[in-house]
Amino acid sequence: MPIIHVENLIKKYNGTEAVKGVSFEVNEGEVFGFLGPNGAGKTTTINILCTLLGFDSGTATVNGFDCKKDPHRVRQSIGLVFQEMTLDNELTAYENLKFHCYMYNMEKRLSEERIAEILEVVGLTDRKKDIVKKFSGGMKRRLEIARGLLHRPKVLFLDEPTLGLDPQTRSHVWDFIHSLMKREGNTVFMTTHYMDEAEACDRIAIIDRGRIIACDRPDALKKALRGDTIYLKTADNDKAAVEIESKFGLSPKRIEGGLSLLVESGEKFIPRLFEKLETGISSINLKRPSLEDVFINLTGREMRNEGPAPRMRP
Amino acid sequence: MFSYKAIYVITLREFKRFFRQRGRLIVTAARPLIWLFIVGSGFTRLIDTEGEGVRYIQFILPGIVGMTILFSSIFSTISVVWDREFGFLREMLVAPVSRVTIVFGKLLSGTALSVFQGAALLIVAPFLNLHIGLTEFVAMVFLMFLVALAITAMGLFVASFLTSLEGFNVIMNFIVLPMFFLSGALYPVGSLPEYIKVFAYINPLCYGVDAFKHILLPGHGALVAEFPIALDIAFIAAFSALFTFLSALVFERRK
Numbered sequence: 001m002p003i004i005h006v007e008n009l010i011k012k013y014n015g016t017e018a019v020k021g022v023s024f025e026v027n028e029g030e031v032f033g034f035l036g037p038n039g040a041g042k043t044t045t046i047n048i049l050c051t052l053l054g055f056d057s058g059t060a061t062v063n064g065f066d067c068k069k070d071p072h073r074v075r076q077s078i079g080l081v082f083q084e085m086t087l088d089n090e091l092t093a094y095e096n097l098k099f100h101c102y103m104y105n106m107e108k109r110l111s112e113e114r115i116a117e118i119l120e121v122v123g124l125t126d127r128k129k130d131i132v133k134k135f136s137g138g139m140k141r142r143l144e145i146a147r148g149l150l151h152r153p154k155v156l157f158l159d160e161p162t163l164g165l166d167p168q169t170r171s172h173v174w175d176f177i178h179s180l181m182k183r184e185g186n187t188v189f190m191t192t193h194y195m196d197e198a199e200a201c202d203r204i205a206i207i208d209r210g211r212i213i214a215c216d217r218p219d220a221l222k223k224a225l226r227g228d229t230i231y232l233k234t235a236d237n238d239k240a241a242v243e244i245e246s247k248f249g250l251s252p253k254r255i256e257g258g259l260s261l262l263v264e265s266g267e268k269f270i271p272r273l274f275e276k277l278e279t280g281i282s283s284i285n286l287k288r289p290s291l292e293d294v295f296i297n298l299t300g301r302e303m304r305n306e307g308p309a310p311r312m313r314p
Numbered sequence: 315m316f317s318y319k320a321i322y323v324i325t326l327r328e329f330k331r332f333f334r335q336r337g338r339l340i341v342t343a344a345r346p347l348i349w350l351f352i353v354g355s356g357f358t359r360l361i362d363t364e365g366e367g368v369r370y371i372q373f374i375l376p377g378i379v380g381m382t383i384l385f386s387s388i389f390s391t392i393s394v395v396w397d398r399e400f401g402f403l404r405e406m407l408v409a410p411v412s413r414v415t416i417v418f419g420k421l422l423s424g425t426a427l428s429v430f431q432g433a434a435l436l437i438v439a440p441f442l443n444l445h446i447g448l449t450e451f452v453a454m455v456f457l458m459f460l461v462a463l464a465i466t467a468m469g470l471f472v473a474s475f476l477t478s479l480e481g482f483n484v485i486m487n488f489i490v491l492p493m494f495f496l497s498g499a500l501y502p503v504g505s506l507p508e509y510i511k512v513f514a515y516i517n518p519l520c521y522g523v524d525a526f527k528h529i530l531l532p533g534h535g536a537l538v539a540e541f542p543i544a545l546d547i548a549f550i551a552a553f554s555a556l557f558t559f560l561s562a563l564v565f566e567r568r569k
Contacts, residue, residue, distance in 0.1 A: 050408055051408070052404070072410055078408075080408050082404055086401035088331075091327065091330065091331075099405075100409075102323035104410065105317060105320075105410075
């Protein structure tokens with residue numbers, strides 16, 4: 001039986017649907033990722049599953065408990081790390097953890113044991129008596145993840161756990177999360193808009209504008225593309241698109257400042273393209289399939305406006 | 315669902331935060347003393363109340379205790395807005411405890427902090443030639459608890475609608491000042507014009523200060539308690555119950 005079961009979930013904000021009939025299942029022990037651009041409905045879905053938000057129709061169960069009818073039992077089954085910081089800056093690391101133990105009604109001795117153990121795991125044992133205000137962003141995140149695991153939840157929800165961290169800290173936090181998951185063996189449900197974070201999941205659901213547009217293992221999703229992507233910049237993109245369509249029978253997708261093409265073998269196709277295309281090519285880039293390409297192929301858009309998604313080399 | 319452990323730890327957290335914020339601690343301690351010894355001494359020279367058997371500086375002590383509780387209780391509820399703004403509220407909302415538990419935790423912590431401050435202020439009573447024995451002290455703690463509960467509950471209700479710290483300060487100052495000036499702290503409410511008196515009569519602090527006067531200024535005359543103490547207690551208790559219910563309701567409704 002899946003540990004998270006969601007069927008036809010619909011959530012409206014003032015009449016407009018933020019989540020438009022989403023269905024998926026997460027199996028026990030799995031690291032499941034929700035990948036999508038900002039505003040796609042990731043946080044809304046997570047808030048519904050964590051009982052912080054109601055929904056309009058459909059069903060959502062976590063650990064066998066209904067999120068609407070039995071929120072209390074759902075809350076006992078889950079741990080949460082939110083997008084924003086939710087630590088008390090005025091308290092020490094130890095006090096933040098202790099607060100959590102009391103809220104989850106843990107035995108005194110057990111909570112002391114777990115706190116000591118988890119502080120060791122996150123490498124904050126020697127900082128336990130320090131006020132959280134003095135911690136760096138990465139340390140705070142580690143402490144929050146530790147806190148989310150204190151009561152040994154069945155499912156750990158991570159809502160963009162590395163948002164706002166620098167790349168180095170980001171990869172540290174992920175190494176940490178993955179090693180922790182191996183140790184603790186619980187199910188993880190996470191959201192992200194970083195491709196590399198999604199790649200590391202067992203399974204991902206790609207969500208866009210409130211709908212799941214694909215759901216599978218990352219390598220299966222990439223395989224489904226069956227080919228390489230060529231990113232192309234030309235003197236006249238519109239003209240080039242028409243040309244490519246008529247000469248190669250391909251349908252190029254328009255992306256910012258250029259075109260993207262899905263071809264079976266990139267190495268073989270590029271020489272033919274240079275030979276036959278009359279519109280001047282200013283840059284060309286071949287890419288093996290990535291999740292970004294999966295997203296572009298499904299939606300015709302890039303996932304992020306910021307950042308160098310398909311890199312164009314001169 | 316209803317967790318005493320959670321109420322305890324929410325209260326413990328507020329106490330820890332209170333004693334760690336040194337600025338807040340100093341202001342809290344200084345405010346009543348400024349009123350008592352600067353404003354009080356000044357008016358004592360100006361207003362001759364010796365005929366009533368009470369000096370002005372003595373007369374305002376119950377009011378200043380009331381003020382201390384008023385400020386402390388109202389501004390303790392800023393923690394609700396604060397917790398929302400800094401995310402900590404979500405840590406509490408997602409925990410397996412009922413919303414009512416969280417409301418009670420906030421209520422109890424605000425109330426306890428106020429009683430603590432009010433009790434600390436009573437130390438100055440002997441310097442004003444007011445006698446406080448154990449009986450009076452216990453009676454005061456009981457009354458201060460009721461008053462603090464009433465005002466914290468009201469503050470919590472108002473704060474649950476406020477989403478920014480700026481908004482909180484504006485709204486609460488707007489509430490606190492009329493409550494203080496219509497409490498009988500600085501002058502008897504009986505001497506106010508009729509149309510203003512109406513507002514004093516729905517002010518829980520007015521009954522609170524009156525109850526304090528029963529204990530701290532026993533006797534008769536124009537400057538001592540104006541209502542029967544049973545009425546004071548009944549009004550404050552009813553007010554506490556009403557706003558405790560309302561804040562629990564508001565918290566239960568919103569996620």
